[in-house]
Amino acid sequence: MAEQIAREAHLASTVLKTLSDEERSNALHEIYDGLLQAKEDILKANLLDLQLATEQNLSPSLIKRLDLSKSDKFDSMLQGIKDVAALSNPIGKINLATQLDEGLNLYRVTCPVGVLLIIFESRPEVIANITALAIKSGNAAILKGGKESLNTFKILAKIVNTVLSNKTKVPKNSIQLISSRSQVSDLLDQDKYIDLVIPRGSNDLVRYIKSNTKIPVLGHADGICSIYIDQYADVEKSVKIVVDAKINYPAGCNAVESVLIHKDLLNSQLIPLANALIENKVTLHVTPEIKSFLIQNNTDLNYIKDANIDEDFSKEFLSLDIAIKSIDSLEDAIYHINTHSSKHTDAIITENESAANKFLGGIDSAGVYWNCSTRFADGFRYGFGTEVGISTNKIHARGPVGLEGLVCYQYQLRGNGHIVSDYIGSGGKKLFVHKQLDLDFI
Amino acid sequence: MAEQIAREAHLASTVLKTLSDEERSNALHEIYDGLLQAKEDILKANLLDLQLATEQNLSPSLIKRLDLSKSDKFDSMLQGIKDVAALSNPIGKINLATQLDEGLNLYRVTCPVGVLLIIFESRPEVIANITALAIKSGNAAILKGGKESLNTFKILAKIVNTVLSNKTKVPKNSIQLISSRSQVSDLLDQDKYIDLVIPRGSNDLVRYIKSNTKIPVLGHADGICSIYIDQYADVEKSVKIVVDAKINYPAGCNAVESVLIHKDLLNSQLIPLANALIENKVTLHVTPEIKSFLIQNNTDLNYIKDANIDEDFSKEFLSLDIAIKSIDSLEDAIYHINTHSSKHTDAIITENESAANKFLGGIDSAGVYWNCSTRFADGFRYGFGTEVGISTNKIHARGPVGLEGLVCYQYQLRGNGHIVSDYIGSGGKKLFVHKQLDLDFI
Known part of the structure; x- marks a missing residue:
């Protein structure tokens, strides 16, 4: 059947x-x-x-x-x-x-x-x-x-x-x-x-x-998106982007699940970020160094949980929860994300263009973002008109997939009795021309 | 390990x-x-x-x-x-x-x-x-x-x-x-x-x-290539192309394995084709209608075998063997090939351009050829310089695969604090511009 x-x-x-x-x-x-x-x-x-x-x-x-x-x-x-x-x-x-x-x-x-x-x-x-x-x-x-x-x-x-x-x-x-x-x-x-x-x-x-299939699957099981707040991040952008990426639609696959914050920013950026998230009823799953900082600053502990380090940074919460840890360097952030991410969409917040370029070049995900919310990963927002789905595959089609993801190609060869044994390498003497034709005139 | x-x-x-x-x-x-x-x-x-x-x-x-x-x-x-x-x-x-x-x-x-x-x-x-x-x-x-x-x-x-x-x-x-x-x-x-x-x-x-793997595989297991000799085929091209496609390198994945010959051509084209193949020591695996025709024309029966209809048209001989059957129409040829082919390379021989276009459009293989040998399916001959392999997959890369088959893409999004909740459809009022940028000026 x-x-x-x-x-x-x-x-x-x-x-x-x-x-x-x-x-x-x-x-x-x-x-x-x-x-x-x-x-x-x-x-x-x-x-x-x-x-x-x-x-x-x-x-x-x-x-x-x-x-x-x-x-x-x-x-x-x-x-x-x-x-x-x-x-x-x-x-x-x-x-x-x-x-x-x-x-x-x-x-x-x-x-x-x-x-x-x-x-x-x-x-x-x-x-x-x-x-x-x-x-x-x-x-x-x-x-x-x-x-x-x-x-x-x-x-x-x-x-x-x-x-x-x-x-x-x-x-x-x-x-x-x-x-x-x-x-x-x-x-x-x-x-x-x-x-x-x-x-x-x-x-x-x-x-x-x-x-359960050998047929290629186009889609994504998880959307574990991370935001790295770089040493040179602007605090206003960090807070605005992380809050948007978490609360705009927490069940979305492009919602942020983990925040990595540069260790030098715990004084300047962690507290405003934590407060903004908590104001929006987001529970923070935090590592010990983050927790002690939050305690010193009288953050509302009802919204603070100890992160399970093995699980919470490889997890799609799909809810008003977020994992937060501090990180020592841009390189460590790239390493962490490439190790934990589901290859969906990951972002850096920084005012330093060379740090941004290093991040965008080093991250192995379908979407690599600079100073904007991970929630932009969407066919409508990308201007594709309609969306087949979002792919975390590494071949064929990645990210939001429009009609192009349902298309591949064939090679048409049009000859007039041509055979390979006339050509060099296959017994003959003819050489191939290999001249690229102008696509505008076909 | x-x-x-x-x-x-x-x-x-x-x-x-x-x-x-x-x-x-x-x-x-x-x-x-x-x-x-x-x-x-x-x-x-x-x-x-x-x-x-x-x-x-x-x-x-x-x-x-x-x-x-x-x-x-x-x-x-x-x-x-x-x-x-x-x-x-x-x-x-x-x-x-x-x-x-x-x-x-x-x-x-x-x-x-x-x-x-x-x-x-x-x-x-x-x-x-x-x-x-x-x-x-x-x-x-x-x-x-x-x-x-x-x-x-x-x-x-x-x-x-x-x-x-x-x-x-x-x-x-x-x-x-x-x-x-x-x-x-x-x-x-x-x-x-x-x-x-x-x-x-x-x-x-x-x-x-x-x-034995869930990882995508780029390659081909079989190269079951067919040539359809259309009602409007030129006999000289048919003979030349089929012989080349079979004998130039029979172990190649792009060698022809099946020939479908239009029923009206048994008189004019079958015998010269059969003789040319037999001269090159090719054994013909034929259906009954082809066999009776060959017998009537005193073909050398040492090179004629009864085709096993279930197997010989879905088989990569990789040797000086070829399966031949007659076919009633272009539509039947397309149907036969789409049902039996391994999606590698299939060819039509015809002087009728609209028949050729119908074949090229209807065949579901990586290579669709008109009036030329299936042996052209090769990265060097296509001008790719070097070849990773030949793919019979339906997605990502098809046919001879050059460096492009080892490449995919990422979406980079570069912003300046942009969040989706400012935009229409996600809680805000801003509209997307979706203006295509000129690739020559980036």
Whole structure:
């Protein structure tokens, strides 16, 4: 069953990738119209999910995420489809062109990755978002939603499938929506047909998927972001940035979890920083040298905890908690972060440009920031329009990933009967020309 | 032990990535000098490996690969190091720059992947090649060679390590050479520290590695390349290209393994093609309709075998064997190849441009060729100078991979106290500017 789903997605992907951008974008407009017409029915199904969730005493935050009727969520879900349709075509772009010889030209052309498996939890609007991104980038997608949104999921799936079959050139198996949980582990085995898994949900979900598949996974399990307050930091910026990075949205993967403060700044910067955090009800998990300093300065001890040195600096609190330690030097800060970070986003606060450059060059994370909040790590803020997810991988796509993360390339070689045995090194005498062609004139 | 090696490589990589291109290239020149001075000792150690290999009756082709003294192999190994040093710096290139707001600029900057684990079999010159590529691209590397080249490996390792420690800024753990086979499986578990595995050797080696690690693997297990002879093919090109793609180097991963011939061409093209292949001692594994045609035309039956339909079209013969079947249409050819190919390189022969474009657009492989031999799939022929390997992955790097495959990117965000809570969507009122900056003026 899972193999069939995956194989059909693969075959659909090879047709989908041959459609024009206009054909793919038109399909998005048709989906938009279909969902708009069915708004009432969708919200009815969504209400059923909400009632079941309430009966089952699911958490208020989950119920909030589930609710499509809240404020302008439905409309912005639909608008998102149109926004994706309006993006420039990511497929078929030539980014390298080389004449190998007379009449033999090599082109590197962007193409879809192939088949995406997207596993998400409660947010039903992800269906519309991912369907749009997948079709726009010419990828087939298999979507698996959470059981909490089953009724919403089913009606959205039905509309998307009907629209694709009846009104578009997109093969119907390009978007397959599955709801049975048991199929997930079987799908994770289909590395022959599925090219990329994108989990959208809790750390536990991502960690489970990363440990249970050979298919590349695009995403992040943890966002352990650190801020290093350098010897030459401006106190006002330190306080403002750390507070923002912690309290703006503590559950965000780009929230700060650890602060490393240069040892010379305990007098000048630690106390204003600690007070500002405590004013915002942040609990500080501190090392002994920090604690003794806080005690001397009469800080409110209700918000001070002893840090567990093995755990608290390798932990995503996802709450109003932060770990703080002092550090001897910029080099030690780089070492600490490269050893403890989850490769998401790390920042330095300093007025010294050469210290900043050393930090930005030495840190091994997707985002390396100078004098700004780690919370900027986000596709919308980066100007990518829409976001597939945030990747802490070291290859392919890192940080906030837009449409580009769903694209790779193929080499097209166009000849006229050329064979290698005519060329030097393979038995012949001809030489390669290797002339770069001007991309603007292709 | 494996964990320590991997952790030290990771830490070295974070220093190596901060060195300038000049410092990294200078290290390559020092290695060049060191190896040149030790040429006599290296060839002595290599002779010992050759003697042991001969005593153990290892295959002539393996012994040939082992031999560093043969013709200009040693010199071209050394020249390769200089060639890599002379390549343009792949690190620190800005390929996206966006002003997010006044004083807040985002840059996407190329950076090394991190730590490479390279596992190779008998060719000792790979050590010099990979060491050069790794250092040039700012990556640390752990190299594991085959036991057949142990003595050569040891002396090369000693020289590289001594040179790096005494004469360069490259941290000594940037290049670690290990010879114990038992460490490989432990190293394959170090996904916390190792970012990319590059196997260079037999299909079995690659397959073993792909099945035994969660670290991304760059390479290919199989090269099952197909050529489709379209209805509008020119017979002279068909014969010339298929013969070249099969016989120029049958053990190459880019050699053709299957030919799909349009059903209308059995009269005009099958017989000249079959005869040309048979003249070159190629055995044809054919389907019944092809066989009956060959019998009618008195083809030499010593070179004809019945194809095993389940196996022979999904097989890398690596020998003077080829599978041939007739096919009804271009669509069927695309379907067959997308179902059976290993995503390496596939070609169409046709004089019809729209058929060619349909094929190039529809085939899901790293290389898609029109009217030329699949044997062109090679880093040297593509003009990449030097090749890390050929990748059949669907993400990151595909086809022949040059230095670019060892590079990814980081986002640098440079601000001046910027926090997200000032911006719309996160509690504030400021709007993002999202102005693309001209890359030529950064």
